[in-house]
Amino acid sequence: MSNSAPLIVRLLASSVSVANRAGKIVRDVMSKGELGIVEKGKDDYQTEADRSAQKCIIASLSAQYPKLCIIGEEDNPDNETEVPSDWLIVDADKEVLLLNCPDSLLGVKEEDIVVWVDPLDGTAEYTQGALMLKRNPWERGKMYLMHPFISMKWYLSLLQSNYGFLEHVTVLIGIAVNEKPVAGVIHQPYYKSIVDGEKKLGRTIWGLQEAGVGGFSSAAPPDSLIITTTRSHSNPLVEKALQVMEASQILRVGGAGYKVLQLLEGQASVYVFASPGCKKWDTCGPEAILSAAGGKLTDIVGNFYKYGASESRPNKMGVLAAVNDDLHKYAISKIPQELKEALANK
Ligand SMILES: Nc1ncnc2c1ncn2[C@@H]1O[C@H](COP(=O)(O)O)[C@@H](OP(=O)(O)O)[C@H]1O
Numbered sequence: 001m002s003n004s005a006p007l008i009v010r011l012l013a014s015s016v017s018v019a020n021r022a023g024k025i026v027r028d029v030m031s032k033g034e035l036g037i038v039e040k041g042k043d044d045y046q047t048e049a050d051r052s053a054q055k056c057i058i059a060s061l062s063a064q065y066p067k068l069c070i071i072g073e074e075d076n077p078d079n080e081t082e083v084p085s086d087w088l089i090v091d092a093d094k095e096v097l098l099l100n101c102p103d104s105l106l107g108v109k110e111e112d113i114v115v116w117v118d119p120l121d122g123t124a125e126y127t128q129g130a131l132m133l134k135r136n137p138w139e140r141g142k143m144y145l146m147h148p149f150i151s152m153k154w155y156l157s158l159l160q161s162n163y164g165f166l167e168h169v170t171v172l173i174g175i176a177v178n179e180k181p182v183a184g185v186i187h188q189p190y191y192k193s194i195v196d197g198e199k200k201l202g203r204t205i206w207g208l209q210e211a212g213v214g215g216f217s218s219a220a221p222p223d224s225l226i227i228t229t230t231r232s233h234s235n236p237l238v239e240k241a242l243q244v245m246e247a248s249q250i251l252r253v254g255g256a257g258y259k260v261l262q263l264l265e266g267q268a269s270v271y272v273f274a275s276p277g278c279k280k281w282d283t284c285g286p287e288a289i290l291s292a293a294g295g296k297l298t299d300i301v302g303n304f305y306k307y308g309a310s311e312s313r314p315n316k317m318g319v320l321a322a323v324n325d326d327l328h329k330y331a332i333s334k335i336p337q338e339l340k341e342a343l344a345n346k
């Protein structure tokens with residue numbers, strides 16, 4: 001690795017390579033078929049892929065950057081830090097290493113950085129994707145009956161989706177300095193493409209404040225107001241906030257990372273989630289990339305979240321993100337006072 005690049009640039013380049021490896025772990029767990037689902041809370045699950053991908057990311061980054069503060073979504077009850085040697089990644093993405101570091105980040109030291117890790121964003125979609133990978137209808141039916149958290153409505157929508165929910169799954173790494181997300185990675189393990197005539201699975205999107213974004217083709221926002229929101233964690237407040245937006249279309253997809261990807265790629269213009277369910281690891285990386293691309297992510301009142309190590313994990317006042325300032329202002333102006341108060345009092 002080039003050691004001459006500034007710390008933030010090196011850390012982002014390492015995060016891109018580590019996220020690629022974590023994405024392979026996510027696919028490998030799915031291929032083996034033993035998901036090891038653990039229930040953390042209501043509508044809140046963890047799998048072997050969440051646990052292993054996080055171990056890979058934290059072990060790789062902390063070996064190279066020992067003074068970093070790294071906060072991951074998943075608890076590690078056995079405090080196990082040993083990982084298989086092929087999970088320890090020391091590569092760094094060559095394209096990212098060439099980025100121009102903004103002057104304001106040149107003097108940043110490891111101790112000044114907080115890294116927020118969501119090893120698998122869209123766990124609900126991941127586990128439901130597993131259900132659909134069972135090709136044999138008998139096996140699928142059996143798994144459906146045993147599945148603890150899937151309703152008939154979801155099962156039918158899964159059938160109609162051509163098994164596509166796995167595309168919603170991402171690996172998220174967010175890099176914050178002075179409580180602000182300055183760089184981030186969204187890796188999409190199940191993104192399908194053809195490169196040099198060969199089928200390829202997975203892609204990695206990155207962004208660095210004042211330097212740019214990469215790993216995807218940006219597109220103009222849609223002509224009409226298309227909103228993206230949760231498909232697995234809705235509630236009456238979430239629905240109320242969607243109603244008042246007067247959108248031409250509402251897309252219900254999994255994961256904070258995937259919803260921000262939809263904004264970046266022009267499939268939606270605003271992301272609205274009026275609920276405290278998202279956490280700092282869901283939004284740090286996506287917010288950094290979105291703002292490097294000219295967009296904005298805040299709570300539903302319009303305040304930025306802070307990403308210092310001592311901040312509370314939940315994004316209590318929900319999430320409101322847009323591809324540009326004007327659309328962000330419009331969406332904030334539509335949120336009624338009583339909805340803001342209802343969230344503040346939750
Ligand atoms: N009510 C809730 N309870 C637990 N987690 C929630 C939640 N609402 C949202 N989240 C988390 O926020 C992320 C995006 O949610 P959604 O897909 O519904 O938009 C998911 O991250 P994970 O999949 O990493 O846990 C999800 O678990």
Ligand SMILES: [Mg+2]
Nearest residue numbers: 044045073123
């Ligand atoms: Mg989770």
Ligand SMILES: [Mg+2]
Nearest residue numbers: 118121122282
């Ligand atoms: Mg998440």
Ligand SMILES: [Mg+2]
Nearest residue numbers: 073118120121
């Ligand atoms: Mg997660």
